Amino acid sequence: MDALFNPRSIAVIGASKTPGKIGHAILTNIVKYGFRGRVYPVNPKYDEIEDLKCYPTVLDIPDEIDLAIIVIPAEQVPKAVGEAGAKGAKVAVVISSGFKEAGRADLEESLLEYARKYNIRILGPNIFGLCYTPKRLNATFGPQDVIPGSIALVSQSGALGIALMGWTIVEKVGLSALISLGNKADIDDADLLEWLRDDPNTSVILIYLEGVKDGRRFMEEARKTSVKKPVIVIKAGKTRRGMQAVASHTGSLAGMDSVYNAAFEQSGVLRAGSLEEAFDWARLFSTKKVSKGENTIIITNGGGVGVLATDACEELGVKLLDPTEDLKREFMAYMPPFGSPRNPVDITGQATHVEFEGAIDVAIRKDIINNIIVLYCQTAVADPIKLAEVLIKANKSTDKPIVAAMIGGEKVSEAMDMLKREGFPVYPTPERAVSSMAAMIKWSMKRRVL
Amino acid sequence: MDALFNPRSIAVIGASKTPGKIGHAILTNIVKYGFRGRVYPVNPKYDEIEDLKCYPTVLDIPDEIDLAIIVIPAEQVPKAVGEAGAKGAKVAVVISSGFKEAGRADLEESLLEYARKYNIRILGPNIFGLCYTPKRLNATFGPQDVIPGSIALVSQSGALGIALMGWTIVEKVGLSALISLGNKADIDDADLLEWLRDDPNTSVILIYLEGVKDGRRFMEEARKTSVKKPVIVIKAGKTRRGMQAVASHTGSLAGMDSVYNAAFEQSGVLRAGSLEEAFDWARLFSTKKVSKGENTIIITNGGGVGVLATDACEELGVKLLDPTEDLKREFMAYMPPFGSPRNPVDITGQATHVEFEGAIDVAIRKDIINNIIVLYCQTAVADPIKLAEVLIKANKSTDKPIVAAMIGGEKVSEAMDMLKREGFPVYPTPERAVSSMAAMIKWSMKRRVL
Numbered sequence: 001m002d003a004l005f006n007p008r009s010i011a012v013i014g015a016s017k018t019p020g021k022i023g024h025a026i027l028t029n030i031v032k033y034g035f036r037g038r039v040y041p042v043n044p045k046y047d048e049i050e051d052l053k054c055y056p057t058v059l060d061i062p063d064e065i066d067l068a069i070i071v072i073p074a075e076q077v078p079k080a081v082g083e084a085g086a087k088g089a090k091v092a093v094v095i096s097s098g099f100k101e102a103g104r105a106d107l108e109e110s111l112l113e114y115a116r117k118y119n120i121r122i123l124g125p126n127i128f129g130l131c132y133t134p135k136r137l138n139a140t141f142g143p144q145d146v147i148p149g150s151i152a153l154v155s156q157s158g159a160l161g162i163a164l165m166g167w168t169i170v171e172k173v174g175l176s177a178l179i180s181l182g183n184k185a186d187i188d189d190a191d192l193l194e195w196l197r198d199d200p201n202t203s204v205i206l207i208y209l210e211g212v213k214d215g216r217r218f219m220e221e222a223r224k225t226s227v228k229k230p231v232i233v234i235k236a237g238k239t240r241r242g243m244q245a246v247a248s249h250t251g252s253l254a255g256m257d258s259v260y261n262a263a264f265e266q267s268g269v270l271r272a273g274s275l276e277e278a279f280d281w282a283r284l285f286s287t288k289k290v291s292k293g294e295n296t297i298i299i300t301n302g303g304g305v306g307v308l309a310t311d312a313c314e315e316l317g318v319k320l321l322d323p324t325e326d327l328k329r330e331f332m333a334y335m336p337p338f339g340s341p342r343n344p345v346d347i348t349g350q351a352t353h354v355e356f357e358g359a360i361d362v363a364i365r366k367d368i369i370n371n372i373i374v375l376y377c378q379t380a381v382a383d384p385i386k387l388a389e390v391l392i393k394a395n396k397s398t399d400k401p402i403v404a405a406m407i408g409g410e411k412v413s414e415a416m417d418m419l420k421r422e423g424f425p426v427y428p429t430p431e432r433a434v435s436s437m438a439a440m441i442k443w444s445m446k447r448r449v450l
Numbered sequence: 451m452d453a454l455f456n457p458r459s460i461a462v463i464g465a466s467k468t469p470g471k472i473g474h475a476i477l478t479n480i481v482k483y484g485f486r487g488r489v490y491p492v493n494p495k496y497d498e499i500e501d502l503k504c505y506p507t508v509l510d511i512p513d514e515i516d517l518a519i520i521v522i523p524a525e526q527v528p529k530a531v532g533e534a535g536a537k538g539a540k541v542a543v544v545i546s547s548g549f550k551e552a553g554r555a556d557l558e559e560s561l562l563e564y565a566r567k568y569n570i571r572i573l574g575p576n577i578f579g580l581c582y583t584p585k586r587l588n589a590t591f592g593p594q595d596v597i598p599g600s601i602a603l604v605s606q607s608g609a610l611g612i613a614l615m616g617w618t619i620v621e622k623v624g625l626s627a628l629i630s631l632g633n634k635a636d637i638d639d640a641d642l643l644e645w646l647r648d649d650p651n652t653s654v655i656l657i658y659l660e661g662v663k664d665g666r667r668f669m670e671e672a673r674k675t676s677v678k679k680p681v682i683v684i685k686a687g688k689t690r691r692g693m694q695a696v697a698s699h700t701g702s703l704a705g706m707d708s709v710y711n712a713a714f715e716q717s718g719v720l721r722a723g724s725l726e727e728a729f730d731w732a733r734l735f736s737t738k739k740v741s742k743g744e745n746t747i748i749i750t751n752g753g754g755v756g757v758l759a760t761d762a763c764e765e766l767g768v769k770l771l772d773p774t775e776d777l778k779r780e781f782m783a784y785m786p787p788f789g790s791p792r793n794p795v796d797i798t799g800q801a802t803h804v805e806f807e808g809a810i811d812v813a814i815r816k817d818i819i820n821n822i823i824v825l826y827c828q829t830a831v832a833d834p835i836k837l838a839e840v841l842i843k844a845n846k847s848t849d850k851p852i853v854a855a856m857i858g859g860e861k862v863s864e865a866m867d868m869l870k871r872e873g874f875p876v877y878p879t880p881e882r883a884v885s886s887m888a889a890m891i892k893w894s895m896k897r898r899v900l
Contacts, residue, residue, distance in 0.1 A: 020830070102788055141830075143859055157754025159799045163827035166859025167878075208754060236757040239764030248790050249753030274881035275758065275857075303699030304607025304658060307686040308725065314689030338552055340698050349609045377613035380470070380591075407725075409593055409616025428617075431724035 001187075001195045003090035004123060005132045005177065007067035008037045010139070011058045011089065013080050014071035014096075015041030017049050022095060023071040025141035026129060027052075030069075033131075033138035033146070038063060058083050065089045068120075069129065069139050074098030077125065078110040085118020091187075093139060094124035100183050101126050108185050115186060123187045127180035128162045134176060134201040142166065142178075149174015149423065150203040150286045152196050154189060156181045156210045157236075157249070164275075172420035173279060174286065176202040188213055190221040197225035204285035206232045206278055210246045215259075219267045226268030227450050230285045230443045233269050234278045235260055268450045270439050280432050281439040284425040289401045291444035293370035295321040296437065298344035299359045301351045302377035305407065305430045306344035309375055312434035318441060320344075321369060327362070334358035349379050353386035360390065364398045371401050371437055375430050378408025384415035392422045401440050405433040451637075451645045453540035454573060455582045455627065457517035458487045460589070461508045461539065463530050464521035464546075465491030467499050472545060473521040475591035476579060477502075480519075483581075483588035483596070488513060508533050515539045518570075519579065519589050524548030527575065528560040535568020541637075543589060544574035550633050551576050558635050565636060573637045577630035578612045584626060584651040592616065592628075599624015599873070600653040600736045602646050604639060606631045606660045607686075607699070614725075622870035623729060624736065626652040638663055640671040647675035654735035656682045656728055660696045665709075669717045676718030677900050680735045680893045683719050684728045685710055718900045720889055730882050731889040734875040739851045741894035743820035745771040746887065748794035749809045751801045752827035755857065755880045756794035759825055762884035768891060770794075771819060777812070784808035799829050803836035810840065814848045821851050821887055825880050828858025834865035842872045851890050855883040 010030065016023035023043070030039055031050050040063065041049045044056040055061050058068060058080070068084035070077055074096050081092045092115070099108040108125065115122050123130065129140035133148035142165040153168075153175055155161030161180050168175055176199065179192060189207055196202050205225065212218040225231050237246035238257045264271045272278035296318050300306040313320055320343045323331065328341035334355040340346040347355045356374065363372045376387055384406060395402050404419070404426045406412050419426040427433040460480065466473035473493070480489055481500050490513065491499045494506040505511050508518060508530070518534035520527055524546050531542050542565070549558040558575065565572050573580065579590035583598035592615040603618075603625055605611030611630050618625055626649065629642060639657055646652050655675065662668040675681050687696035688707045714721050722728035746768050750756040763770050770793045773781065778791035784805040790796040795813075797805045806824065813822045826837055834856060845852050854869070854876045856862050869876040877883040 155754070157752065157757075159752030159827040159829065160754035160857070162829075163752065163755075163857040163862075166828050166862065167857055169859050170863050210754070210757065234758070236754060236761060238761040241764050241770060242757055242761035245753075245757040245760040245794055248792065249757055249796070274762075275879045276881065302607065302609030302613065303695075304605070304610035304660070304686060305613075307607075307660065307692055307695040307699055308684070310695040311686060311688040311692035312724075314691050320691060342698065344695055346699070377609040378616050379609065379612075380475075407610070407613040407617055409619050412613075412616065413620050429725045431726065 001091070001121070001191060003066040004130065005195065006135055009040065009063055009065050010035070010037060010067045010069060011040045011042050011061060011065045011084065012069045012071070013042040013058055013084065015043050015049050015054065017046055022141045026069060026071060026095065026139055029138045029140060029144050032144055034136040036136055040065070058087050061087070068092045069095065071095045074104065074107055078107065078114045081111055081120060081122065082114035082118050085115065085120035089120055091121045091123060093127070093129060094122055095127055095129055097126040099125045108183065112185055121187055122185050124182045125185060126158065127182035128158045129180060131175070131178040140165065140178065143169055145169055146178065147172060147174045150176050150201060150288065151282045152177040152202040152205045154179045154181060154192055154205065155208040156184070157208055158182060160208060172417065173283065174423065184213060190214065190217045193221040193225045193231065197228050202229065203288045204230045204232065204282050206282045208234045208236065210236050210249065215263060219263050222269050223267035223450055227447050231269045232272050232278050232281055233264060234272050234275060268443070268446050270443055277435060280427060280436045284401060284403055284436040284440050286423060287395070287401070287425060289399055291370050291401055291441045294319040294441055294445065295369055296371040296373060297321055297363050297369050298373045298375065299347065299356065299363065300344050300375035301347055301349055301356070301379065301382060302375060303346055305375045305377055305405065306346055309373060309430035309434050310344055312431045316434060316438035318434060318438050327366060330362045331359055350381060352382050353390050356382065356387055357390045360394045364394060364400060371441060373433055373437055374402065374404040376404065376406045378412050384408060384412045385418065388415040388418045391419060391424055395424050401437065403427065403433045403437050405430045451541070451571070451641060453516040454580065455645065456585055459490065459513055459515050460485070460487060460517045460519060461490045461492050461511060461515045461534065462519045462521070463492040463508055463534065465493050465499050465504065467496055472591045476519060476521060476545065476589055479588045479590060479594050482594055484586040486586055490515070508537050511537070518542045519545065521545045524554065524557055528557070528564045531561055531570060531572065532564035532568050535565065535570035539570055541571045541573060543579060544572055545577055545579055547576040549575045558633065562635055571637055572635050574632045575635060576608065577632035578608045579630055581625070581628040590615065590628065593619055595619055596628065597622060597624045600626050600651060600738065601732045602627040602652040602655045604629045604631060604642055604655065605658040606634070607658055608632060610658060622867065623733065624873065634663060640664065640667045643671040643675045643681065647678050652679065653738045654680050654682065654732050656732050658684045658686065660686050660699065665713060669713050672719050673717035673900055677897050681719045682722050682728050682731055683714060684722050684725060718893070718896050720893055727885060730877060730886045734851065734853055734886040734890050736873060737845070737851070737875060739849055741820050741851055741891045744769040744891055744895065745819055746821040746823060747771055747813050747819050748823045748825065749797065749806065749813065750794050750825035751797055751799055751829065751832060752825060753796055755825045755827055755855065756796055759823060759880035759884050760794055762881045766884060766888035768884060768888050777816060780812045781809055800831060802832050803840050806832065806837055807840045810844045814844060814850060821891060823883055823887055824852065824854040826854065826856045828862050834858060834862045835868065838865040838868045841869060842874055845874055851887065853877065853883045853887050855880045
């Protein structure tokens with residue numbers, strides 16, 4: 001499996017000179033994203049592509065090959081996999097489609113026979129590739145400029161995965177890895193969990209799942225992984241009709257949703273209710289923080305958002321600390337007389353970034369407080385950019401999880417972009433900030449008993 | 451009440467020349483946003499402000515006054531309200547704070563005595579003002595460039611309301627009105643509902659609510675309004691702790707949440723679970739469309755998002771139509787052989803905007819289909835900008851509600867901005883598109899039996 005993420009050399013079987021072709025997109029992505037190993041295009045039609053010498057077959061390459069990326073018509077794939085295996089490649093990434101998903105289960109079986117015979121593992125077929133940013137490996141036909149980070153994204157759906165790849169760039173979400181699983185002929189979620197849980201570059205694993213092959217093994221790997229880092233799953237096919245849609249999409253058996261829920265609960269997997277929620281949670285987890293306890297404090301300059309966050313906390317089981325009189329006095333230093341030192345700590349619309357900084361500092365210093373939620377409504381007195389600087393500094397100075405929600409206009413939008421670039425978990429509504437903190441606390445408490 | 455939204459003349463009592471002061475911000479906003487009536491600054495310190503002649507008191511203005519905006523210290527407000535009333539103003543917008551919310555219930559009572567005596571209605575006190583875009587009236591100290599549209603936003607929270615005002619600009623959400631309610635000494639949600647339901651410029655009313663004064667009247671006005679146009683409420687203080695937070699914020703009695711739920715249900719009010727959801731719904735309602743029935747169809751180029759949307763439909767009670775063989779044949783004209791003409795209609799990743807257009811056209815033409823959900827995952831073959839053009843055209847050609855979700859990179863983000871500017875309801879995830887459609891169908895069916 002290590003050859004999938006850390007290959008020293010790659011053969012791109014079916015590399016092409018023609019822009020628009022997948023075999024061209026993958027090769028250029030590998031080259032332009034700055035892969036640090038050696039790359040060999042394979043195609044009998046060319047002598048060179050992108051200034052790289054091109055070989056008629058993988059067997060002709062005068063070097064060892066760790067990883068083979070295969071982008072040729074389905075019929076020819078099994079043999080190519082055999083050749084790559086014979087050449088010593090440990091994993092083949094089969095981009096090509098036209099297998100089980102197109103009614104050709106026979107071709108997929110033949111592919112697996114070659115793989116077994118030549119002792120090579122298969123990712124795919126019917127996928128858009130994989131990306132591993134620590135090694136500058138972008139072997140996908142998606143966008144080139146994936147932002148490095150610590151979220152590993154695993155998708156059973158190709159179209160969704162590749163679209164999300166673009167979305168992460170716009171949203172400034174940093175990825176460690178992006179893996180398309182497709183038909184899961186061989187490598188599946190469980191294999192990836194096994195590898196990713198020990199990957200120091202990955203702090204959270206987000207999986208779009210339609211169905212698993214081996215439930216027991218998935219659970220076991222998920223449990224072992226959840227002890228170390230959070231596993232977030234978007235499980236599609238929750239409902240009767242959703243299951244039918246899954247069957248006609250990837251042919252997976254979605255299975256009883258209640259069974260999945262029980263399995264996730266037992267193995268510590270966090271099940272997100274939507275795509276948005278999954279990425280919201282992953283943003284906080286990518287800070288690599290862990291809650292030391294359940295006591296949470298809300299610091300706000302707006303009463304209304306404070307109430308909305310309070311409601312969300314109660315609904316999601318986030319425990320709001322009742323400040324002692326001593327603690328109240330400390331918070332009161334950062335608010336006008338009509339502010340409220342209770343929780344939510346309302347430093348009022350008169351607060352500048354200085355009062356925010358002071359109140360956040362109190363929350364960081366007090367051992368009784370484990371988690372901090374900061375809410376900001378744009379005002380003329382509190383500059384959102386300066387608040388962003390305060391948040392970034394605060395986040396670096398403590399191992400307590402901190403999240404923020406910011407509401408306002410253009411300048412708030414700039415401040416949020418700045419925070420996102422720095423990996424600070426910021427959200428556009430109080431409810432989304434609270435939901436992320438709830439997931440953090442749930443995982444932090446659960447991992448102790450797994 | 452008409453004087454609040456359609457005043458022919460406004461006096462700004464406490465207008466100021468000093469940038470940074472609220473009395474300056476409000477006057478300049480009124481002038482610069484292009485108010486179409488007459489404006490009179492009132493302040494004994496100045497002869498003119500912003501090239502407008504300034505008067506020592508409202509009584510000195512040589513013109514009739516419909517609306518008075520009051521921005522002076524709380525202690526002086528009751529008398530000023532009396533003067534404005536004596537001058538014939540029908541409504542006073544009291545921006546000033548320092549009343550009940552600051553422990554000065556006596557001052558608020560005095561304000562009301564003057565109001566009753568001089569027959570003038572009060573909006574506020576303790577608010578950021580009001581904005582009514584059809585008359586280019588921006589009497590707030592918030593951002594200047596509010597985007598005209600058909601959503602009326604009513605907020606009991608000042609900080610939240612003003613922050614959302616900026617947010618609507620960034621998010622290209624068009625507003626008809628924005629009203630800050632603050633302490634609700636006189637004018638409350640029910641009064642606004644009564645006026646807004648007959649306002650041809652408003653197609654949906656969105657209320658941030660902490661508590662109501664007169665539950666029976668609110669329900670009655672909400673029911674009468676819901677027959678004509680949707681009323682969306684974000685009710686804060688749902689939970690025990692949230693109610694406490696409300697009490698310390700605006701002093702409202704949040705009341706039993708179950709009672710509110712029953713009242714909302716009975717009066718046709720749509721209760722949103724979060725800020726985001728409320729605006730998502732409002733975006734669709736601002737198209738002024740009504741569902742003629744419950745039959746919904748999903749058209750997608752990505753199997754995975756189709757499944758996620760299907761799950762969301764089932765969970766939210768959105769009825770997915772089972773296409774007849776005839777209908778399937780029609781859809782099949784716009785997909786490759788491995789596409790699926792069932793619902794979700796999967797035109798596959800090979801679809802261009804032409805196939806989208808064809809499939810959407812089928813859905814528009816067939817009377818059996820009432821509601822259309824379009825899902826797009828970015829691909830190299832389907833240009834998101836061209837798809838946006840298709841969607842805008844389709845939306846104009848039918849009275850059926852259409853929503854879309856688009857996932858992808860920079861170009862998708864551009865296409866979504868384009869759609870938002872055109873008032874097309876587009877969302878970043880399938881779940882949010884479905885939630886909005888569910889609210890549309892719920893309201894459309896409910897209004898018939900109110």
